[in-house]
Amino acid sequence: MSDFFENLFNHVHSATTHFPIALLFVSVGMDYFAGKRPGLRSGAWLLLVLGTLGTIAATVTGLVAHLAYEDDSVLLSVIDRHQYLGFATTALFVGLTAWRWRSMRRGGDAGGTRAYLVVALAGLAVLGLTGFLGGNLLMEWGIGVKGVTR
Ligand code: HEM
Structure with missing residues (x-):
């Protein structure tokens, strides 16, 4: 039974x-190219919220x-x-979401500012590294993998 749960959580994570990896990269990309197009800007905000919720789900799973290791x-x-990189990624994007939400409540949108883009790009770098090292856990260390490599 415990094998079943170990296996399930490897899959769920x-x-x-x-x-979050896909949604946050697209969100920041949309902000980068949005210019004065409000449609792209609000799309980027939606993807930011969904992607940030995704980082929280990834952290929990x-x-x-x-635990099995x-x-x-x-x-x-x-x-x-x-x-720890996963924690940093999550903290960065929760912070960006809160910052942007506060700015929107005041009638603006921090998503269009250079400062936001700089922090968001740093966030993507940390997210990318988190994902890369996560992939290495499987491919280099065989964690959670029952497979064949040729
Ligand atoms: C933003 C947060 C996180 C992201 C984006 C992330 C991303 C990833 C990715 C992409 C993989 C490889 C999965 C695959 O190729 O199918 C992975 C594996 C793994 N991650 Fe994370 N991770 C995050 C947080 C965490 C945290 C906080 C832990 C806690 C220790 C963790 C533990 C693991 C483990 C044990 C594996 C290998 C087994 C498995 O896939 O379940 N991750 N992660």
Whole structure:
């Protein structure tokens, strides 16, 4: 039975992580090219909110998925790097969402400012690294993988 849950959470984390990765890259891209087009700007805001919710889901499912490796100090130290970058990614995008929400309540939109784009691009770099190291957990370390490599 515990094998069943371990397997389920490995899958659930893999399934959820791709949403924030895709949505947040497209959100920042839309803001970058939006210029004075309000449609693109509000689309970017929607994707930011959904992507940020996705980082929270990824953090929760990731924390559950890693519990099975708590007794292996080598695997745990590799997972730790990915975990802390995941926390940083989540904090960055929660912060960006809160910042933008406050600006919208005051009638503006921080999404169109250079400062927002700089922080958002830094957020994408941390998100990209988190995803890359997450992929390495599977491909380099074989965590959660039952497969064949040629
Ligand atoms: C924004 C947050 C996060 C993102 C975007 C993310 C992304 C990823 C990605 C892309 C993979 C590879 C999955 C695949 O190729 O199918 C992965 C694997 C993994 N991540 Fe995360 N992750 C996040 C947070 C976390 C956290 C907080 C932990 C806690 C330790 C964690 C633990 C793991 C583990 C154990 C694996 C390998 C097994 C599995 O896929 O379930 N992740 N992650």
